[in-house]
Amino acid sequence: MATTHAMAGLAVAALATLAAPEHAPVLAAAGLAGGLFPDLDLYAGHRRTLHFPVYYAVAAAAAVPVAALAPGAWTLAAAVFLAAAALHAASDVLGGGLELEPWRETSERAVYSHFHGRWLPPRRFVRYDGSPEDVVVAVGLGVPAALAFEPTVQRVVGAALLVSVGYAVVRRRLPRLVTWLVGFAPTAVRSRLPERFLD
Numbered sequence: 001m002a003t004t005h006a007m008a009g010l011a012v013a014a015l016a017t018l019a020a021p022e023h024a025p026v027l028a029a030a031g032l033a034g035g036l037f038p039d040l041d042l043y044a045g046h047r048r049t050l051h052f053p054v055y056y057a058v059a060a061a062a063a064v065p066v067a068a069l070a071p072g073a074w075t076l077a078a079a080v081f082l083a084a085a086a087l088h089a090a091s092d093v094l095g096g097g098l099e100l101e102p103w104r105e106t107s108e109r110a111v112y113s114h115f116h117g118r119w120l121p122p123r124r125f126v127r128y129d130g131s132p133e134d135v136v137v138a139v140g141l142g143v144p145a146a147l148a149f150e151p152t153v154q155r156v157v158g159a160a161l162l163v164s165v166g167y168a169v170v171r172r173r174l175p176r177l178v179t180w181l182v183g184f185a186p187t188a189v190r191s192r193l194p195e196r197f198l199d
């Protein structure tokens, strides 16, 4: 889920603070933003438009040595942002498929690789977003990462983990709610919704 990706991005930022502790706040922001960024395509070609499992990694591999040679707030933030986005896009393969009820395991689309020119299949180590194991991963990444930062960041992590638990509690009821709500939507709105919301 998005919050797990954000916590993974913060973990990347926490590692970067070992090299540049003076930039901790900007690194935290870059890690959280990079972890969330790919999922901004939720309603426009989800897991394809802003998901680049190979190209983000290539960009991060270029940005990290630049940040190492010229460590400043901007170069470090760019490296952390790209590494967090790369981790997000690549780790989407470890979850479930792109479908409204991913626990049904009918979709063979986890994330689109523009490099390979095809969808990569889901491995389902985390069966679906908002599953109990997803919460465990979010807590397992978020809590140790938060220790590298000051209380403001720790409060953000606490809020994100609370949201994660709440999402996990209602997750399996959401598809019915969405389907029910979509039933009331005018045709003009419905025709703009992603396919997975309509079946």
Ligand SMILES: [Zn+2]
Binding pocket: 038, 039, 047, 051, 088, 089, 092
């Ligand atoms: Zn994603």
